[in-house]
Every structure is written in structure tokens, then in C-alpha cells.
Amino acid sequence: MPIDPTLLDDLEWRGLIAHSTDLDALREALAGGSVRFYVGFDPTAPSLHMGNLVQILTAKRLQDAGHTPYALVGGATGMIGDPKESGERSLNSLDTVKEWVERVRRQIEPFLSFEGENAATMVNNYDWTASLSTIDFLRDVGKHFPVNRMLSREVVRSRLEAGISYTEFSYVLLQSMDFLNLFRDHGVTLQFGGSDQWGNLTGGVELIRRSDGGKAHAFATPLVTKADGTKYGKTEGGALWLDPEMMSPYAFYQFWLNVEDEKVGELLRIFTFLPRAEIEELEAQHAEKPFLRAAQRALAEHVTTLVHGAEETERIKAASAALFGGGDLAALSAATLGAALREAGSTRIDGDEEIPPVVDLLVATGLAKSKGEARRTITEGGAYLNNVRVEDPDAVPAADQLLDGTWIVLRRGKKNFAGVEVH
RNA sequence: GGCAGGUUGCCCGAGCGGCCAAUGGGAGCGGACUGUAAAUCCGUCGGCUUUGCCUACGAAGGUUCGAAUCCUUCACCUGCCA
Numbered sequence: 124m125p126i127d128p129t130l131l132d133d134l135e136w137r138g139l140i141a142h143s144t145d146l147d148a149l150r151e152a153l154a155g156g157s158v159r160f161y162v163g164f165d166p167t168a169p170s171l172h173m174g175n176l177v178q179i180l181t182a183k184r185l186q187d188a189g190h191t192p193y194a195l196v197g198g199a200t201g202m203i204g205d206p207k208e209s210g211e212r213s214l215n216s217l218d219t220v221k222e223w224v225e226r227v228r229r230q231i232e233p234f235l236s237f238e239g240e241n242a243a244t245m246v247n248n249y250d251w252t253a254s255l256s257t258i259d260f261l262r263d264v265g266k267h268f269p270v271n272r273m274l275s276r277e278v279v280r281s282r283l284e285a286g287i288s289y290t291e292f293s294y295v296l297l298q299s300m301d302f303l304n305l306f307r308d309h310g311v312t313l314q315f316g317g318s319d320q321w322g323n324l325t326g327g328v329e330l331i332r333r334s335d336g337g338k339a340h341a342f343a344t345p346l347v348t349k350a351d352g353t354k355y356g357k358t359e360g361g362a363l364w365l366d367p368e369m370m371s372p373y374a375f376y377q378f379w380l381n382v383e384d385e386k387v388g389e390l391l392r393i394f395t396f397l398p399r400a401e402i403e404e405l406e407a408q409h410a411e412k413p414f415l416r417a418a419q420r421a422l423a424e425h426v427t428t429l430v431h432g433a434e435e436t437e438r439i440k441a442a443s444a445a446l447f448g449g450g451d452l453a454a455l456s457a458a459t460l461g462a463a464l465r466e467a468g469s470t471r472i473d474g475d476e477e478i479p480p481v482v483d484l485l486v487a488t489g490l491a492k493s494k495g496e497a498r499r500t501i502t503e504g505g506a507y508l509n510n511v512r513v514e515d516p517d518a519v520p521a522a523d524q525l526l527d528g529t530w531i532v533l534r535r536g537k538k539n540f541a542g543v544e545v546h
Numbered sequence: 547g548g549c550a551g552g553u554u555g556c557c558c559g560a561g562c563g564g565c566c567a568a569u570g571g572g573a574g575c576g577g578a579c580u581g582u583a584a585a586u587c588c589g590u591c592g593g594c595u596u597u598g599c600c601u602a603c604g605a606a607g608g609u610u611c612g613a614a615u616c617c618u619u620c621a622c623c624u625g626c627c628a
Contacts, residue, residue, distance in 0.1 A: 286623085351584095381583070383584055385584075387583090412581095414581040414583085415581080419582090419583080491575095494596095495593060495594075503575085503576040504577060505577070536576060536577090537576095537577095
């Protein structure tokens with residue numbers, strides 16, 4: 124596989140390098156042949172999310188340019204948990220971590236190629252950490268970590284007041300040891316990760332230098348935030364999961380479609396493989412006619428295709444067009460309507476019974492968390508049945524309101540749709 | 547181990563015997579305006595069989611006609627001293 128010499132320039136243009144060790148040295152190394160690199164994923168949840176996707180796609184970019192990936196799942200580091208500013212993590216059980224390791228592994232695999240000269244390798248740091256003795260750990264690894272330096276790290280400093288356990292404080296040693304092991308056993312000389320990992324990345328580079336006198340590189344990708352600096356998905360309804368069980372592909376697509384104008388260019392560069400010229404063209408179009416949201420549409424389509432596949436994306440686009448088309452829902456064919464609602468999320472109810480009140484349907488479809496909330500939504504004028512506002516909190520759908528004799532389209536607010544299928 | 551302070555709804559944070567499902571801010575949700583955007587404004591924001599009832603202010607007891615508010619014990623957190 125030939126090496127793509129433009130890789131680093133492309134990464135820089137995409138804004139994917141927020142921090143790095145000596146960039147010129149890295150450029151030289153990348154030009155010199157297939158560089159073995161690694162990126163780690165800790166199993167802190169049953170699914171990876173948008174932040175991890177940046178790493179996965181960056182790994183793919185490197186592999187596509189001829190370099191050799193080692194994707195690491197943190198069976199060991201996931202048992203410990205890296206320190207975060209908000210406070211101490213609660214430890215997960217070994218069984219939980221093992222299960223999540225498997226799930227994370229399966230999520231990463233489709234993005235990388237495990238064939239050819241620069242085939243990817245999956246590794247688990249549990250393999251070389253579990254059997255390590257405390258004495259060896261303290262002598263061989265701990266000796267290279269000055270506590271005064273560790274204390275000066277931003278995350279650690281921020282925790283000194285509220286408190287930080289020795290467990291989390293030690294995390295950086297484990298991750299650094301991973302890099303050293305991969306360096307020794309596999310010739311891995313590059314690690315990258317999120318910018319919040321910068322301390323852990325440089326920890327590994329230093330350990331390799333101090334312990335083996337070796338030369339290794341690291342860079343950090345930027346933290347993707349909203350225009351106001353807050354994290355995506357942090358506040359509204361949880362993280363943006365890649366697992367379709369945890370976040371429906373439809374909701375995933377809708378998220379990207381609704382991205383703020385200010386961010387769409389940045390996100391296109393980070394999350395799509397569209398070439399530079401195409402992205403710049405989209406940005407120009409968007410600047411001129413933002414209301415068409417061509418850039419958001421491209422973004423949503425590309426990212427959803429990457430994560431959930433082209434077929435699913437087509438179904439979602441059709442569903443979105445049907446639901447947001449603004450046309451008469453009754454004019455849609457039964458097949459189109461049913462398909463759209465199944466994408467958006469639908470609930471079946473038994474048609475032998477009477478149709479339940481709208482309030483109950485809002486709860487049953489998940490549009491409202493409780494009957495109180497459902498009732499409130501109606502009072503506030505935010506509930507719609509077949510795109511007609513529901514005025515009465517006690518409203519009950521009539522039999523003749525079933526579209527094609529089967530479907531009820533419920534909407535909460537401007538863009539939350541759900542179907543009810545009456546059987 | 548000693549002393550002091552703290553633990554309130556998703557988060558921060560008031561309340562310090564009845565008028566408290568609990569001020570205020572943030573987040574969320576709905577409406578208006580738009581472009582399924584941002585900003586702004588308005589409303590809303592524990593649950594239910596909803597003019598009332600139930601559950602809630604770290605946990606368990608107690609005082610009282612009545613407690614988030616007072617007392618006791620326990621748990622946890624923070625600071626100072628050992």
C-alpha cells in the first residue's frame with residue numbers, strides 16, 4: 124500500500140490536530156513508510172459515542188493513507204477509569220467491563236481493514252496488565268513518573284480540592300505503559316487520542332524515552348463542542364451513541380441534520396471523508412443560502428452512512444422527507460407512511476380495545492415521560508395528532524382519524540414524531 | 547482520633563416550625579419568530595384516578611395540632627488540629 128504524502132496536511136486542514144509532539148518529526152516519520160500507530164478506547168459505557176467516532180475516523184484516515192492501526196480496547200484501563208474534572212468515577216465490575224470491551228470491539232471493527240499489508244490489529248491492555256505484579260509495576264513504570272509532574276496536570280490539579288483517589292491518579296501510568304508495550308512488542312511509534320487525553324499521550328511518549336530511550340510521537344484531536352463551548356449531547360437527552368439500540372439511526376441522522384450553522388463546516392471536516400474541494404463548495408453554498416441547509420444534509424447523510432450504512436440512511440431520508448414534507452399525511456401511501464413511522468419510532472396497540480386518549484399515547488410512544496408531562500404538552504399547544512394541534516387534554520382519537528385505518532401520527536413540538544400502529 | 551461546617555428537585559443554590567412540591571439561575575420541554583439553525587421573547591418544568599391526593603429536602607427514629615426547617619442516632623463529604 125503506497126503512503127499518501129498529503130495525510131498530515133489534510134489532518135491539519137480538517138482541524139484534527141489540536142496538540143502534537145514535534146510535528147516536523149512526525150511528518151518525516153509518516154513520509155518514511157507505514158507507521159504503526161495506536162488509539163485506545165476505554166469501555167466506560169456499553170457503546171461508543173460521537174467523541175469516540177472522531178478517533179475511529181481519524182484511525183481510518185491514517186490507515187487509508189497507508190499506515191498500520193492498532194486499535195486498543197481498555198480492558199484494564201476501563202477497570203480503573205481516567206480522572207475527569209467532575210469527580211471520582213464509580214468502578215464497574217469485571218463482568219461489566221468485559222461485556223463492554225466486547226461491544227466496543229465490535230463497534231470499532233467495521234471501520235478498519237483487517238486485511239492487506241497494513242492490516243489493523245485489535246489489542247486489549249488487560250492482556251499485559253492483569254498479570255503484572257505490583258513490585259514490577261512500581262519499579263519498572265512508577266519510577267519514571269515524578270509525582271510533582273503528575274500533580275501539575277490540569278485534571279489532577281482541578282481535583283485536588285474535591286479529592287482524587289490513588290486509583291485514578293495512577294491512570295496515566297497504565298496508559299503510558301500501554302504505549303511502551305506496543306512500542307516494544309509491535310514497533311508502534313504513534314499514539315493519538317482526544318485532547319482531554321493529552322496528558323496521557325505525552326506520558327507514554329516520555330515513558331518510552333526514559334525507559335527505552337525510544338522516539339515516539341503523539342497528537343490529540345480537538346474536543347468537539349457546540350458553538351457556545353458546551354459539549355454535544357451532554358445536556359440534552361444524553362450522549363450521541365453509535366449503537367442503534369441506544370440511539371435510533373433516525374435520531375442519529377436528525378441530530379446531524381439539526382447542527383448549528385456555525386459548526387457545520389467544522390463537523391464536515393472532522394466527520395466526513397468528503398474531499399476538501401467538496402467541503403469548501405458546501406460551505407460556500409451554505410454561506411449563501413443557509414436556509415437550504417445543504418451542508419447539514421450532506422453531513423447527516425455522510426455520517427449516518429458511515430455509522431449505520433447506506434441502506435438504513437436511505438430509509439431515514441425517505442422517512443424524514445415524508446414526515447417533514449409539510450404535505451398532507453393522508454396523501455402518503457400506506458407503505459411510505461408505515462416505513463417512515465417505523466424509522467421515527469412507533470408503538471403498536473391492540474385495536475380490539477378502544478383507542479386510548481392522546482395523553483396515554485404520548486406516554487406510550489415515549490414522546491412524554493409521564494402523563495403529567497403529556498397533559499402539559501397539550502395545554503401548551505405542543506401536541507399534534509396527524510399534524511393537527513390537539514387542543515383538549517382529554518382528547519381521544521376517533522376511529523376515522525386512523526390513516527389507512529392503521530396509523531396515528533403523533534408529534535410533540537416541532538420535530539419529535541412517533542407513530543402509533545393500531546391492530 | 548478531636549473540633550467545626552455541610553448533605554435540598556437533572557445541576558448549581560436559597561429556605562431554617564405553618565402561607566413549601568419548596569425563591570433564584572442553568573439545563574430540559576412547549577409556544578412565537580424562522581430554515582427541522584442560532585439569537586431573542588413568552589410559558590412550563592415530581593407523580594397521579596389532577597379544583598384534590600400521593601411521594602419528596604442524606605437515612606432512621608423522635609418532639610409538635612403541624613417539620614426541609616427543632617432533637618437523637620447513623621452514613622457520607624469538606625476544612626482545621628492530631
